Structures are given as C-alpha cells and as structure tokens.
Amino acid sequence: MVVSAVVVRDLVKVYGRGSVGVDGLSFTVGDGEIYALVGPNGSGKTTTLRIIATLIKPTRGSVYVYGVDVVKEPLRVRSMINYLPEEAGAYRDLTGYDFIKFMLSLRFGGTKLEEAVEEAAKICDLGNTLKKPIRTYSKGMKRILAVATVLASKPKLLILDEPTTGLDVEKSIYVRDLIKKYDRDVAIGAATGPLLAKIGGWLGGLRIFAKLPAWLRW
Numbered sequence: 001m002v003v004s005a006v007v008v009r010d011l012v013k014v015y016g017r018g019s020v021g022v023d024g025l026s027f028t029v030g031d032g033e034i035y036a037l038v039g040p041n042g043s044g045k046t047t048t049l050r051i052i053a054t055l056i057k058p059t060r061g062s063v064y065v066y067g068v069d070v071v072k073e074p075l076r077v078r079s080m081i082n083y084l085p086e087e088a089g090a091y092r093d094l095t096g097y098d099f100i101k102f103m104l105s106l107r108f109g110g111t112k113l114e115e116a117v118e119e120a121a122k123i124c125d126l127g128n129t130l131k132k133p134i135r136t137y138s139k140g141m142k143r144i145l146a147v148a149t150v151l152a153s154k155p156k157l158l159i160l161d162e163p164t165t166g167l168d169v170e171k172s173i174y175v176r177d178l179i180k181k182y183d184r185d186v187a188i189g190a191a192t193g194p195l196l197a198k199i200g201g202w203l204g205g206l207r208i209f210a211k212l213p214a215w216l217r218w
Helices: 045-052 074-078 096-104 110-124 127-131 139-152 169-182 194-198
Strands: 006-014 020-029 034-038 060-065 081-084 157-161 186-191 205-208
Touching (some): 045 060, 045 157, 096 110, 096 127, 096 139
Parallel strands (some): 081 157, 157 186
16 A cells, blocks of 8 residues: 555644634645645745644644654654755854754764765755855855755655745756755645746646735646
C-alpha cells in the first residue's frame, strides 16, 4: 500500500478573537510530488505549512505526514521533514560555510555531515563567497544559501514558505530550478507571486486558495 506524503483533511485553524486562518481545507500530496499552495497574502498558506511542520496545532481536522499524525506524534514527523520559513534568519558573523556546517550538524555527523556540507556548497554555487561573513551577503545570496542547506539535509518532506520571497526574477528562477533539480523526495511550498503562473510544468500538484486575484488564474 502506497502511503501519501501529506494528507490534510477538513483542516481548520481559528486564532484568538475568532480570527480564522484556515477553514475546512483538504488536499493530498503524493510521494515524489512538488506541490504548491497558491493564493494571496492572508489566505492561510503559511498557517497550513506551519501545522504540517508541527509548529502550531490545528483547531480541528487532521494532518498526516507519511501516515504519521502531526498532533499525536510531532517528533516522528520532525525526523522526516525540514522547514524553511519565509523569513529565515542567518547568523551574521558566521561565514556561509560555517552556517551550512552548523545547520547540517543538527541532522548529520561524521562522514555524512562532510558529504552534506560539500553538497550544500555545490548547490548554492557561491564559490569563495562562502568564506565571507553572512553580513556581507545580499538578500538573494542569503536565500540561496538557506535553500541549498535545506536541500542538502535530504528530508523525506521539504516544506518551503515563499522560497523566492524578496528575490528578483532572475534569482527567483534560479531558486526554483534548484528545488526542481535537487529535491529527491517531496516538496510542498507556498507562493503568491505571478512567477507561479509559469511553473505548472514541474508541479505535481497545486492547491489554489480562495480569493485568488485575476492575474494568478490560468
């Protein structure tokens, strides 16, 4: 029996004072898919991803990652995933190389760590810039560094929130192609920009949220 990578059923998240973040959302992500949640700001994309990543709990409904309930067994889920938030910070005084090594040491050790660091360096393709402090990096370079690091961690499920946020078109396409080239298992992400209208060819699935503006319909 093939187990889906992600199953979301009748998901509801209500915040304080009755503010509804997600209202009755259901979708399934198959093993090996790259799947996008597309919609305007405030439509519930980030809330959904944070629930899948076990960072917040749903009010109602169920979410499973490879058959594991995200509420009942969050530690098992976390062992299978990696999550890149929209505003991922980086230690300004570390070099790019040291940042990669530190982050990947949370998942690997020994030879596997060395191999993962080497792969992340290859993926981001920043060359000698990796020897410089991150405070000297542009926003695009920081984002590429972060994406490369999570890709090299080789999770079963990679969760990306607005992976191209704040990037120009050229850098956005570069990051998009990195995800397509190096993701080996499953990726699920959220996006709002018009660039999403051009990527249908490499998506395994798509969930369009309500109130989608006309320029994002295709």
